Amino acid sequence: MTLVAVLAILFVGFQQISIADESSDSAMTEETVDSNVAEAAMEEEAPMEKEEMKEEETTMVVEEEIAAPTGHQLIKKYFIEGGPGFMGIVLICLILGLAFCIERIISLNLSTVNTKKLLSDVDSKLQSGDVEGAKEVCKNTRGPVASIFYQGLSRVSEGIEIVEKSIVSYGSVQMGLLEKGLVWISLFIALAPMLGFMGTVIGMIEAFDAIEVAGDISPGLVAGGIKVALLTTVFGLIVAIILQIFYNYIVSKIDDLVNSMEDASIGIVDLMIKHNVTKKS
Numbered sequence: 001m002t003l004v005a006v007l008a009i010l011f012v013g014f015q016q017i018s019i020a021d022e023s024s025d026s027a028m029t030e031e032t033v034d035s036n037v038a039e040a041a042m043e044e045e046a047p048m049e050k051e052e053m054k055e056e057e058t059t060m061v062v063e064e065e066i067a068a069p070t071g072h073q074l075i076k077k078y079f080i081e082g083g084p085g086f087m088g089i090v091l092i093c094l095i096l097g098l099a100f101c102i103e104r105i106i107s108l109n110l111s112t113v114n115t116k117k118l119l120s121d122v123d124s125k126l127q128s129g130d131v132e133g134a135k136e137v138c139k140n141t142r143g144p145v146a147s148i149f150y151q152g153l154s155r156v157s158e159g160i161e162i163v164e165k166s167i168v169s170y171g172s173v174q175m176g177l178l179e180k181g182l183v184w185i186s187l188f189i190a191l192a193p194m195l196g197f198m199g200t201v202i203g204m205i206e207a208f209d210a211i212e213v214a215g216d217i218s219p220g221l222v223a224g225g226i227k228v229a230l231l232t233t234v235f236g237l238i239v240a241i242i243l244q245i246f247y248n249y250i251v252s253k254i255d256d257l258v259n260s261m262e263d264a265s266i267g268i269v270d271l272m273i274k275h276n277v278t279k280k281s
Contacts, residue, residue: 086199086232090192094239097188100181101246108178108253113143115264122149122268126275131156144174144257145264152268156277163272167265174261178254182247189243196236203229 118141125134131153138150151170155163207226 086195086202087235090195090199090232090235090239093188093192093195094242097185097192097239097243098246100185100188101243101250104181104185104250105246105253108250108257111143111178111257112253113141113145115145115260115267118146118149119264119267119271122153123271123275126271126277129275129277131277144171144178145261147174148261148265149268152265152272156272160269160273164269167269171261171265175254175258178257182250185243185247185250189240189247192239192243193233193236196233199232199236200229203232 118137121137122134125131125137135150135153138146138153148167148170152163152167155166204226207229
């Protein structure tokens, strides 16, 4: 009986141990499945998170580009903030001033010729006594120097003194033609900053009026009014600076042409005397 009881106890113990092993194996299997499912879920969520991060970065870049205007957008923004009234007038001054500058630059460049070559061609004609041929050369050459030569050669029969007076008088006429339009460029150079200052003064008056109506000195109100007022001055000064640069270039070009005209006038008189194509008086 004792042996039977011991065997029964051992049999029951072995069954409990096997049941415990099976429960532990099933628990481990469930844990493994759960971990695999969690890893798969994390792998699925990772690309989605990356895509969302990329979209956020793209959105931030686009917002930064929109928030920071550059170039013509910035100029347009400040132009509108400065007020279309005075800013439009300053812009008209710039357009008209540039139109006169471009016209003068083209005209002066067309008036520039090779003076030495012209003197050489006239010299070859006068050397053979062909005054009409020399006049034809001058007539077919553009520029104020050729026009002065033509006027001088047209008076060869009246004496050297008349030729010199004719050259000097016609040189003054040509100088006036070279300086045509400069007075308007000077006007726009002076007018643009004055309009800017006027816009600044009017903007300051409007800012003080707004302060008076509000009954309080608000920093935003004062800063906005002063900003609008100063923008007109800035644009007026920019226009004046641009036109002043072109004006100085045009004046230097005119000075070069006038010097060429004076040197060439002396040269044509010397050629007339050298080849004895005019009588002395």
